[in-house]
Amino acid sequence: MKQEPDDGTTLNDCAGRPATSTLVLLIVLTLIAMAASAELVLSEIQTLKHPAEHLGCDLNPLIGCSASLTTWQAHLLFGIPNALVGVGLFAGLAGVFLAWCSGQIPRWLGVLIEAGLTGGMVLIAFFLHQSIFEFTKLCPFCFIVWTCTIILWVQLGAALMRLGWLFPGTGFARIWVAQRWLITAIILLLIVLVVAVTLSDKLVYLF
Numbered sequence: 001m002k003q004e005p006d007d008g009t010t011l012n013d014c015a016g017r018p019a020t021s022t023l024v025l026l027i028v029l030t031l032i033a034m035a036a037s038a039e040l041v042l043s044e045i046q047t048l049k050h051p052a053e054h055l056g057c058d059l060n061p062l063i064g065c066s067a068s069l070t071t072w073q074a075h076l077l078f079g080i081p082n083a084l085v086g087v088g089l090f091a092g093l094a095g096v097f098l099a100w101c102s103g104q105i106p107r108w109l110g111v112l113i114e115a116g117l118t119g120g121m122v123l124i125a126f127f128l129h130q131s132i133f134e135f136t137k138l139c140p141f142c143f144i145v146w147t148c149t150i151i152l153w154v155q156l157g158a159a160l161m162r163l164g165w166l167f168p169g170t171g172f173a174r175i176w177v178a179q180r181w182l183i184t185a186i187i188l189l190l191i192v193l194v195v196a197v198t199l200s201d202k203l204v205y206l207f
Contacts, residue, residue, distance in 0.1 A: 017103070026155060030091075031090075033145045037084075037090060038087050040082075043056075043141070057139065062199065064137045065142070067137050068134075068137070068139060124150070157180075162177055
């Protein structure tokens, strides 16, 4: 009976590929984020067609998306909707992760994706700031995309570290791999705390 190595890797990791369960998680996250991004695109189209109508995501004074859909913050790349860019990027990621299920991918590609997700983390901080201080509202679909991106960033980073593609042999990598879900929980909790403190006057609308 084959046993897995003692260093936290799996047999698939040793072959240059994360465990199947990890790849399935990455694929599911990208598909959820892609669906949420697509819903934002449809919501923006609806807003452009019927500016006076409320969207289904406009639940109360705290939770809603119509206030930000047509702003410059939602069109950072040459006026293209961020959500539309997200649909393309997450679809591409899903394709890469699907391909990874049946074979290896180049190391540079895995590292490039993680670098892109790191940039996504910076954008999440920017959009969170804008949501709180500019729009004073939280977009539910944006939060879905942010949550998926955060988990993707942490989990893919851990997978690359297990493969020795990032920070090989370092204590940082060992801690990241061992505590990856704790790291994810801490980041999400920090976001919740920031929202709770800065928009405390609107929390009543959650109950």
